Amino acid sequence: MRAFVFPGQGSQKVGMGSELAASSTAAREVFEEVDEALGQNLSRIMREGPEDALTLTENAQPAIMAHSIAVLRVLEREGGLVLTERADFVAGHSLGEYSALCAAGAFSLADTARLLKIRGRAMQAAVPVGEGAMCALLGANLASAQGLAEAAAEGEVCQIANDNDPSQVVLSGHAGAIERAIGLAKEHGIKRAISLPVSAPFHCSLMQPAADRMAEALGATPPGAPRLPVFANVTAAPASEPTQIADLLVQQVTGRVRWRESVLAMREAGVEHFVELGGKVVGPMIGRIDREARADSIMTMADIEALMKEIG
Known part of the structure; x- marks a missing residue:
């Protein structure tokens, strides 16, 4: 097939x-x-x-x-x-x-x-430019990505946008929450978090x-x-x-x-x-x-x- x-x-x-x-x-x-x-x-x-x-x-x-x-x-x-x-x-x-x-x-x-x-x-x-952001999590699975998103949200939006493959999950949400997620990634067992050059936070609320x-x-x-x-x-x-x-x-x-x-x-x-x-x-x-x-x-x-x- x-x-x-x-x-x-x-x-x-x-x-x-x-x-x-x-x-x-x-x-x-x-x-x-x-x-x-x-x-x-x-x-x-x-x-x-x-x-x-x-x-x-x-x-x-x-x-x-x-x-x-x-x-x-x-x-x-x-x-x-x-x-x-x-x-x-x-x-x-x-x-x-x-x-x-x-x-x-x-x-x-x-x-x-x-x-x-x-x-x-x-x-x-x-979303006005600058208010939203996205980041790619390398070496993350859904569970670790979800845990990171919840820890980084702090009352803002931080959600899994893309479950691409076993080596990459993408988060999307408020710029501050995504910045926090990048800083907290290693604490959640995630190899690396990279800010994505996007103009809006796609695939989130x-x-x-x-x-x-x-x-x-x-x-x-x-x-x-x-x-x-x-x-x-x-x-x-x-x-x-x-x-x-x-x-x-x-x-x-x-x-x-x-x-x-x-x-x-x-x-x-x-x-x-x-x-x-x-x-x-x-x-x-x-x-x-x-x-x-x-x-x-x-x-x-x-x-x-x-x-x-x-x-x-």
């Missing part, structure tokens, strides 16, 4: 998609459609930067999705891939869940781009205004039924019913990204081969979660050709 998986924020870089666009009409059409849907030349920012413009949450989120879907469209158009014949599940890390839903046909490409633009803006606006905005947006642009089950971040379980999918996407804004558990659940369901489209982030995480699982990251035309030779 096989799952196609999609990266989240942090996988963007200037030049992303340039080689695909130069080599494939299918990729160029994806970038043009996203530009038109957003009413901005996002593809130029992806291609040329500047980096600070691409890193803006409202640009990074649709850009990462566009890159992933461009890779998929090249696989479909030029490689003859039929997703429903070559995959059993799809999943994505945070914003990558929208990419997964787009790939599975629950959202159109244009609607996915617009929803992610709204999501990026809402998440950025939810401080994001409630953004969750409310996404409830409105998804009410106006609801998902359809996906052609494949989508493993949801907040439940680490497959979802196929449109109303449930919309509700889970709203919960995801403030909820924990249960990526480690999602991968283990897909493995339990029989998945042996994971294919990451448009990044090299979740593939390596999968390798750390289960060394027996096979994970390929597909970004270039050479990657696409190699994958199609293998799976046909």
